[in-house]
Amino acid sequence: MSTATLTDTLLDFRDVAMTFPDGTVALSGVDLTVRRGEFVTVVGPSGCGKSTLLRIASGLETASHGTTELMTDRIGYVFQDATLLPWRDVQRNVELLAELNSIPRLERASKAKDAIDLVGLSGFERHLPRALSGGMRMRTSLARSLTLDPELFLFDEPFGALDEITRERLNDELLRLFAEQQFAGLFITHSVSEAVYLSTRVIVMSGRPGRIVDQFEVPFDMPRDPDVRFTAEFGELVGKVSHALREGHA
Amino acid sequence: MTDTILAAPAADEAITPVVPATGGTMRRRRIPDGPLRIGRWGPPLLVLAAVVGLWYFLSLVVLGERNFMLPPPHEVFGVFAVEKTRLDIFEAFLTTMQVALVGLAISAIIGIVWAIAMNQARWVERSTFPYAVILQSIPILAIAPLIGLWVTDSFWARVVVCILIALFPMVSNTLFGLQSVDRSHRELFKLQRASRMTVLAKLELPAAMPAIFAGLRISAGLAVVGAIVGDFFYQNGVVGIGALIRKYQSRLDNPELFATVILASVFGVVVFLLFGLIARLAVGKWYDFS
Numbered sequence: 185m186s187t188a189t190l191t192d193t194l195l196d197f198r199d200v201a202m203t204f205p206d207g208t209v210a211l212s213g214v215d216l217t218v219r220r221g222e223f224v225t226v227v228g229p230s231g232c233g234k235s236t237l238l239r240i241a242s243g244l245e246t247a248s249h250g251t252t253e254l255m256t257d258r259i260g261y262v263f264q265d266a267t268l269l270p271w272r273d274v275q276r277n278v279e280l281l282a283e284l285n286s287i288p289r290l291e292r293a294s295k296a297k298d299a300i301d302l303v304g305l306s307g308f309e310r311h312l313p314r315a316l317s318g319g320m321r322m323r324t325s326l327a328r329s330l331t332l333d334p335e336l337f338l339f340d341e342p343f344g345a346l347d348e349i350t351r352e353r354l355n356d357e358l359l360r361l362f363a364e365q366q367f368a369g370l371f372i373t374h375s376v377s378e379a380v381y382l383s384t385r386v387i388v389m390s391g392r393p394g395r396i397v398d399q400f401e402v403p404f405d406m407p408r409d410p411d412v413r414f415t416a417e418f419g420e421l422v423g424k425v426s427h428a429l430r431e432g433h434a
Numbered sequence: 435m436t437d438t439i440l441a442a443p444a445a446d447e448a449i450t451p452v453v454p455a456t457g458g459t460m461r462r463r464r465i466p467d468g469p470l471r472i473g474r475w476g477p478p479l480l481v482l483a484a485v486v487g488l489w490y491f492l493s494l495v496v497l498g499e500r501n502f503m504l505p506p507p508h509e510v511f512g513v514f515a516v517e518k519t520r521l522d523i524f525e526a527f528l529t530t531m532q533v534a535l536v537g538l539a540i541s542a543i544i545g546i547v548w549a550i551a552m553n554q555a556r557w558v559e560r561s562t563f564p565y566a567v568i569l570q571s572i573p574i575l576a577i578a579p580l581i582g583l584w585v586t587d588s589f590w591a592r593v594v595v596c597i598l599i600a601l602f603p604m605v606s607n608t609l610f611g612l613q614s615v616d617r618s619h620r621e622l623f624k625l626q627r628a629s630r631m632t633v634l635a636k637l638e639l640p641a642a643m644p645a646i647f648a649g650l651r652i653s654a655g656l657a658v659v660g661a662i663v664g665d666f667f668y669q670n671g672v673v674g675i676g677a678l679i680r681k682y683q684s685r686l687d688n689p690e691l692f693a694t695v696i697l698a699s700v701f702g703v704v705v706f707l708l709f710g711l712i713a714r715l716a717v718g719k720w721y722d723f724s
Contacts (some may be wrong), residue, residue, distance in 0.1 A: 242625060243625070244624065244625065259625070261622075261625055263618045263621070263622070264618075267616070267619055269619070269637070269640070269641075269718045270721070271640050271641075271643070271717070271719075271720045271721075278623075280636075281626055283636075284623065284626035284628050284632065284636075285626060312719065312720050313674065313720075314720060314722075316576055335660050397661045
């Protein structure tokens with residue numbers, strides 16, 4: 185059991201702290217583990233260091249204290265905005281990461297095609313980003329990361345800028361992808377209901393300096409039924425998380 | 435008296451039919467243009483008609499006998515009917531255009547390479563960018579005699595004048611473009627451990643294209659100015675527009691002088707429009723220049 189747990193761990197943070205050169209303490213004493221099959225969501229107030237946590241996990245930043253271990257190099261990273269290259273069409277945007285990893289042309293074209301199919305953008309391959317809606321841009325961004333077959337998928341508030349309806353639809357898409365593609369997820373959001381709906385575990389962070397104040401296992405089955413959001417249990421859990429968030433913030 | 439009658443109706447005719455269309459476009463700005471694009475071409479054409487009308491008025495009515503100072507339009511454009519003059523002006527244009535194009539091409543190459551070097555290494559930017567600014571502020575008329583001293587071939591002396599005034603917009607625009615890349619785009623590449631060359635080729639240069647083309651457009655206009663200024667200074671060798679203007683000026687061939695000056699201005703406008711078109715064809719699909 186313990187060995188299984190060890191090999192299943194994809195990301196392990198021990199007592200991680202982050203102090204920026206200007207003296208800002210963004211994180212302090214963070215212990216966090218993400219295992220295969222998990223979809224972990226971090227909620228917290230703005231400026232609590234949620235994004236910093238993700239940037240450390242991806243290697244964009246180095247923690248100033250503590251140990252961080254990453255057991256895979258197949259990492260997907262979805263930014264707050266879609267970060268598509270405006271001069272490339274959907275197909276070539278989705279191929280970009282494979283291209284940067286020197287994957288041969290034919291192979292990356294077929295990977296891109298599969299990923300575009302997965303996010304439901306077939307038929308839009310030749311569209312430029314400016315011709316797409318915000319939701320479609322985000323799907324393109326997701327597809328781009330999917331070409332790397334990530335074992336660990338990091339999401340930095342990816343749907344924060346989208347309208348409610350698009351956001352809910354993309355949440356469902358993401359759950360479907362999670363079930364099909366078998367990646368582990370670490371998802372940052374400031375929406376409590378989004379956090380509970382998407383994840384197997386919700387982590388609540390306090391305001392700056394960000395520290396973990398509470399964790400909740402989400403008991404609902406995967407693949408998740410969209411109607412679970414209207415059950416009493418769901419409402420109750422959202423209430424608990426919100427309560428923890430308020431306490432941590434005070 | 436007959437002159438007045440000749441001038442007035444011309445202006446009237448031009449004005450009456452266009453007014454309703456332009457008036458409508460002014461009030462409701464977003465109305466799509468018809469197939470003739472009257473909304474777009476109407477107003478400048480109207481101004482052109484007014485200018486021609488005013489020109490006739492000044493030349494024939496105000497100046498009258500002394501209109502050698504401003505020959506009427508038909509006399510000015512009449513010079514193209516003389517084959518010798520037509521050939522002289524045409525050849526001068528070819529020469530000036532050659533100088534301007536060679537100067538522009540060299541400015542573009544030096545400008546882009548210099549900006550890339552500054553973008554790759556901060557120390558290159560810190561140590562050389564001030565000189566780009568100094569280059570920009572050298573009064574070209576003051577330094578022209580020196581160039582003549584150093585570059586004896588008059589064609590290349592003119593090209594050097596072009597480069598001196600056309601280089602700065604290329605350098606500064608390209609550098610601005612390369613540095614305008616979003617942080618998140620850089621991080622996207624960083625996460626894949628992309629090399630500097632890859633970032634340059636696949637991210638920075640494509641992102642800089644709109645700025646580079648904007649710079650090219652400014653530089654193209656300046657290169658034309660530089661070529662004409664060069665003609666003025668370096669008269670030996672092939673005759674360019676500047677030299678031709680000087681010749682007509684000294685001989686008091688005023689209609690020819692006006693014709694050449696107007697043609698030079700039209701040339702400048704054409705170059706500006708041409709490079710605008712090139713920019714739109716190159717990056718207009720994804721970049722909105724308006």
